[in-house]
Amino acid sequence: MLARWLLATGLLGLAVAANAALLLRAPTPTGPPTGEVTIDLAGLPLSASRALIAEPAQRAGGRLTRLDLQVDWVNYQPVPLGLGRKTGEPPPETLHIVLSNPGPKAPPADHLQQVHARFLSPETVQAKGGLVMRRFRAGTPYEDRELYIGAGALGGSGGRLFIALCPKANIQDVEPCIVRLREDGVEAEMRFPARALPEWRRMGTETLQLIRRMRGLEEG
Numbered sequence: 764m765l766a767r768w769l770l771a772t773g774l775l776g777l778a779v780a781a782n783a784a785l786l787l788r789a790p791t792p793t794g795p796p797t798g799e800v801t802i803d804l805a806g807l808p809l810s811a812s813r814a815l816i817a818e819p820a821q822r823a824g825g826r827l828t829r830l831d832l833q834v835d836w837v838n839y840q841p842v843p844l845g846l847g848r849k850t851g852e853p854p855p856e857t858l859h860i861v862l863s864n865p866g867p868k869a870p871p872a873d874h875l876q877q878v879h880a881r882f883l884s885p886e887t888v889q890a891k892g893g894l895v896m897r898r899f900r901a902g903t904p905y906e907d908r909e910l911y912i913g914a915g916a917l918g919g920s921g922g923r924l925f926i927a928l929c930p931k932a933n934i935q936d937v938e939p940c941i942v943r944l945r946e947d948g949v950e951a952e953m954r955f956p957a958r959a960l961p962e963w964r965r966m967g968t969e970t971l972q973l974i975r976r977m978r979g980l981e982e983g
Contacts, residue, residue, distance in 0.1 A: 800824035805864035807948050809977045814841035817859065830862040832973075836959050839969045858955045859939070860970060862977075865950040871943040872924045879910060879928070892961035894927075907931055911960060917944070917967040925967050929957050942967070946974040 796813035803809075803826045813822045817833040833842045836858035869877070882903040888896040894913045899905040905928075913925035929940040939954040944967060951970050959966065975981035 796822055802827055802830060804828075804830055804862060804949065805866075807864050807978070809862070809949075810979060811977055812841070817842075828863065832860040832862065834858050834860070834973075836955055836962065836966055839973075856956070856959065858953060858959070858966065860973075861952040861954070862974070863950050863952070864948065865945065868950075870945055871926060871950075874943075875910075875912075875924070875926050879905065879926075883910065890960070892963055894925075894960060894963060911940075911963070913963050913967075915964065917964065917971055923967075925963050927960060927963065929960070932957075944970060946971045947978050947980060949974050949978065 796816070798813055799810050800813055800816070800822060801808070801810055802821075802824050805826075805828050809830065811824075811830065811832070815832045815834060816822045817831040821827060821830060834840065835842050835856055837856045839858075842857055879899075882899045882905050884898045884900050886898070888898075890896040890911060892913070893915070894911045897910040897912065899908055899910070907930060909929050909931055911925075911927040911929060913927075914923075915925075917923045917925060923944075925942060925944075927940045927942045930938040940957050940960065942953040942955075942963075944951050944953065951974060953966065953970060955966070972981060
């Protein structure tokens with residue numbers, strides 16, 4: 764009986780010591796994802812940096828119907844993981860980009876004419892960065908939104924419209940602006956805070972260049 768008690772006590776002591784060692788062990792340092800991954804985006808081949816991919820499950824690559832990316836729109840670099848951020852320090856200025864293969868779907872500019880245009884009020888307002896702002900009529904499905912339109916060269920190609928659907932000023936800190944651009948068969952849905960609108964030309968150009976690099980059409 765005494766032998767059994769001593770054996771049980773010894774095993775308990777070993778278990779406690781093992782748990783203590785696990786608790787005291789220094790945590791394995793984590794860093795940003797590295798390397799490139801190959802993706803089949805509904806038939807469109809892409810090569811993406813894992814550091815840009817927002818969803819961990821997508822970082823393994825393979826066949827996807829959408830690809831979620833995140834960049835800091837100020838410098839267009841991967842968004843830090845947040846490790847080491849000081850208390851009270853503001854989060855990165857995040858631009859979320861959802862890539863998809865739209866197939867034969869109408870281009871974004873056609874969507875403006877087919878859907879949004881019939882709800883717009885007639886007046887136009889000049890906005891920062893050379894954008895034109897259009898409001899929607901009260902009582903329409905988009906009455907809590909505003910439309911910002913920019914025309915000009917994006918990514919080296921002229922005549923492309925930049926069309927941003929944004930929340931009105933009283934909810935701009937809650938919901939993002941949404942822009943859709945298309946390049947080489949890939950549609951990019953950009954989501955960003957309204958305060959980034961003056962940078963529309965740079966953001967649009969950088970996004971199109973990013974798609975071309977991922978499609979292997981432009982050097983990084």
